[in-house]
Amino acid sequence: MGSSIVSVKNLSHRYSVQWAIKDISFDITKKGVMGLLGSNGAGKSTTMNIICGVLNQTEGEVFINGINLRENPVEAKKYIGFLPQQPPLYTDLTVEEYLRNAAFLRLMDKSEVNKAVDIALERCSITHFRDRLIKNLSGGYQQRVGIAQAIVHNPSFVVLDEPTNGLDPNQIVDIRNLIREIAEEHSVLLSTHILSEVQAICNDIKMIDNGHLVFSGSMEDFDNYIAPDSFVIELNHSPGKEVLARLAPNKGVEALSEKRFRIFFNEDNTITEKYIEESVMNDWDLKELVVERCSLDQIFAQLSGKVK
Numbered sequence: 001m002g003s004s005i006v007s008v009k010n011l012s013h014r015y016s017v018q019w020a021i022k023d024i025s026f027d028i029t030k031k032g033v034m035g036l037l038g039s040n041g042a043g044k045s046t047t048m049n050i051i052c053g054v055l056n057q058t059e060g061e062v063f064i065n066g067i068n069l070r071e072n073p074v075e076a077k078k079y080i081g082f083l084p085q086q087p088p089l090y091t092d093l094t095v096e097e098y099l100r101n102a103a104f105l106r107l108m109d110k111s112e113v114n115k116a117v118d119i120a121l122e123r124c125s126i127t128h129f130r131d132r133l134i135k136n137l138s139g140g141y142q143q144r145v146g147i148a149q150a151i152v153h154n155p156s157f158v159v160l161d162e163p164t165n166g167l168d169p170n171q172i173v174d175i176r177n178l179i180r181e182i183a184e185e186h187s188v189l190l191s192t193h194i195l196s197e198v199q200a201i202c203n204d205i206k207m208i209d210n211g212h213l214v215f216s217g218s219m220e221d222f223d224n225y226i227a228p229d230s231f232v233i234e235l236n237h238s239p240g241k242e243v244l245a246r247l248a249p250n251k252g253v254e255a256l257s258e259k260r261f262r263i264f265f266n267e268d269n270t271i272t273e274k275y276i277e278e279s280v281m282n283d284w285d286l287k288e289l290v291v292e293r294c295s296l297d298q299i300f301a302q303l304s305g306k307v308k
């Protein structure tokens, strides 16, 4: 296990006959936000519920700070903070009452609870709402209370299952900022099916599709996973599509206008140079050449297609 905060080993789960997740393994060794990305039904909640000890896996093991979660759940859970997809809020309690209960449920020492609640309130910027009934808070502030209960016992590992679901755009920005702040002091595992969410807050990504882990790496690795395969060129004195198509080995040329063309290519790092050289030699008056990177949506689709 070494210095892993979380170590997931060959995790599989079957609800009845069908496997919801199969043979998932990964380690979390540092602070920051790790995104668990996958479409609806991919297996994110199943994975998170098992990692948090809410669901017993069919196969495999989870270690939290080296402690086997299945064998020693009470000890392991001291290091876990969990915000499930449906936050477990008791809306007839005030924010402070609820957080105090959460701290007791986490088996915190009575003498530490007051201070811990104050710190969680402060970190989630809800101190001014401490005496308000949770049902009288907006969705964004209720989500802050949900995050506060996940960090009240100062766990090293915080798990947030689709934490921005159902929030309005301003609330989403606020919650993302809060998650970034929390990730400065904790390892955060965040699940989402929103690609832009991953791009906005995650340092590392695990992508899960159809119950299988199909990608694991940094945000940059993910972004660069598929090399660009087209560029758009604009020529003031264009020689026309046929000439451009014959110039160098390519996978096709699409005329976007009289002056603009999209050129598709295989892995040829020198192709843009060839077009630039020809343009200079033939006085085509090159105005623009833009290499087109794959969007995250395309990467997602490509990786999903790779499974099994």
Ligand SMILES: Nc1ncnc2c1ncn2[C@@H]1O[C@H](COP(=O)(O)OP(=O)(O)OP(=O)(O)O)[C@@H](O)[C@H]1O
Residues within 6 Å of the ligand: 015, 016, 020, 038, 039, 040, 041, 042, 043, 044, 045, 046, 047, 193
């Ligand atoms: N309690 C259950 N009983 C039977 N099948 C289940 C149960 N919970 C989930 N599943 C199935 O397991 C698979 C994975 O579901 P899971 O909820 O883990 O996916 P998810 O990625 O979290 O999706 P979502 O984003 O929609 O919550 C799906 O096919 C789902 O229908």
